[in-house]
Amino acid sequence: MPPDISLLGRALLGLLMDEPLSGYDIRGIFTQTPLATFSDSPGAIYPALARLEGAGFIRGRVERSAGLRQRKVFQLTPAGRAAFQAWLRAPVTRDALVRDTEELMLRFSFMDRGIGKDASAAFLRALQQELHGYLPELKSHLEAHGAKMPLSGRLALESGIRAYDAMLDWTKDALAAYGTRGGARRKT
Amino acid sequence: MPPDISLLGRALLGLLMDEPLSGYDIRGIFTQTPLATFSDSPGAIYPALARLEGAGFIRGRVERSAGLRQRKVFQLTPAGRAAFQAWLRAPVTRDALVRDTEELMLRFSFMDRGIGKDASAAFLRALQQELHGYLPELKSHLEAHGAKMPLSGRLALESGIRAYDAMLDWTKDALAAYGTRGGARRKT
DNA sequence: AGTATCATGTAAGAGGTTACATGATTTT
DNA sequence: AAAATCATGTAACCTCTTACATGATACT
Numbered sequence: 001m002p003p004d005i006s007l008l009g010r011a012l013l014g015l016l017m018d019e020p021l022s023g024y025d026i027r028g029i030f031t032q033t034p035l036a037t038f039s040d041s042p043g044a045i046y047p048a049l050a051r052l053e054g055a056g057f058i059r060g061r062v063e064r065s066a067g068l069r070q071r072k073v074f075q076l077t078p079a080g081r082a083a084f085q086a087w088l089r090a091p092v093t094r095d096a097l098v099r100d101t102e103e104l105m106l107r108f109s110f111m112d113r114g115i116g117k118d119a120s121a122a123f124l125r126a127l128q129q130e131l132h133g134y135l136p137e138l139k140s141h142l143e144a145h146g147a148k149m150p151l152s153g154r155l156a157l158e159s160g161i162r163a164y165d166a167m168l169d170w171t172k173d174a175l176a177a178y179g180t181r182g183g184a185r186r187k188t
Numbered sequence: 189m190p191p192d193i194s195l196l197g198r199a200l201l202g203l204l205m206d207e208p209l210s211g212y213d214i215r216g217i218f219t220q221t222p223l224a225t226f227s228d229s230p231g232a233i234y235p236a237l238a239r240l241e242g243a244g245f246i247r248g249r250v251e252r253s254a255g256l257r258q259r260k261v262f263q264l265t266p267a268g269r270a271a272f273q274a275w276l277r278a279p280v281t282r283d284a285l286v287r288d289t290e291e292l293m294l295r296f297s298f299m300d301r302g303i304g305k306d307a308s309a310a311f312l313r314a315l316q317q318e319l320h321g322y323l324p325e326l327k328s329h330l331e332a333h334g335a336k337m338p339l340s341g342r343l344a345l346e347s348g349i350r351a352y353d354a355m356l357d358w359t360k361d362a363l364a365a366y367g368t369r370g371g372a373r374r375k376t
Numbered sequence: 377a378g379t380a381t382c383a384t385g386t387a388a389g390a391g392g393t394t395a396c397a398t399g400a401t402t403t404t
Numbered sequence: 405a406a407a408a409t410c411a412t413g414t415a416a417c418c419t420c421t422t423a424c425a426t427g428a429t430a431c432t
Contacts, residue, residue, distance in 0.1 A: 258383075
């Protein structure tokens, strides 16, 4: 069974948490903001909206008010909000860290609004932990095999390591931004 | 027209530049090395190999020598090598930087072997240039809209910026590793 | 004889890509 | 009247995912 909502679908739900939007609005967001990692092609967005509506996660209604052509504006249903929040609460896995960093960051970006700051801070701590597990593996792979790799291969691996290192640094500063509070253990 | 070879297909060609490999070998590489960003599922790898063979980029022959079951070992054809090198030589675009950093890094990782160190250094300079164009845009977006974004959204954007910053730093060190030589302009 | 390992493949389904089609309204 | 902009959608195609099927050899 594939995940019942694609990453694009998640992004749409996240955007709709803030405010009702039409497909055209969303295309605009995908062309004009750093969410440009998503394609603004109508062939992706409109079918994705239709799927989410079919699943009962969003509901669209046609608007005629403004002078132009009819817009179909979508808003989140309670079921959609629940599904979105469940996704936000999913654990941080090694697999996601290796294969889908983008998913992790997308989740985090919606987290404050979706499930609150304590959950965001908890996510950052979980991410830190996974990084502490994965980074040494990458580094020891580099040490073990770096010498026999071609220069560009070794450098590419180093670039990956640096990216994860930068992410680890970022989690520290990000946690600081949430303050020390937020569900951490505190013995004694 | 979609690109006639998928990213997985490119990775396969890159691996086959070094040495002939079977599908099973490749699965092993994808499970045991940092190339784990690729799925080790046979449902992806075997059809991809078959497509590459159908296009004339690789040629497989069945090996019986070793005791076990027959292995089908693939090696690059001249056409495959040419197509792979053409990919390596493609320009560094903003679009790839925003949407497919992984493609850029995969390309770079094979570049020394594929088209030589001077081309690798030229790639790094081109990447630097794109980063110099893109990073200020990201940063000014953060300055312009950061204040009204939720904390986790702003932090997620900062994480993206830091990742690109780390990449820019990396290009400098990587270029240094190639020495100052390598096709750079040199007036006077 | 049974199980683990080596090894290759196929089938169904989902979601993206590119390209095309279309329609209403405002501006020139 | 033509062109630009706003706005929604469909069709063909491709590749990946998950799950299943299978077969040969080595080890116990």
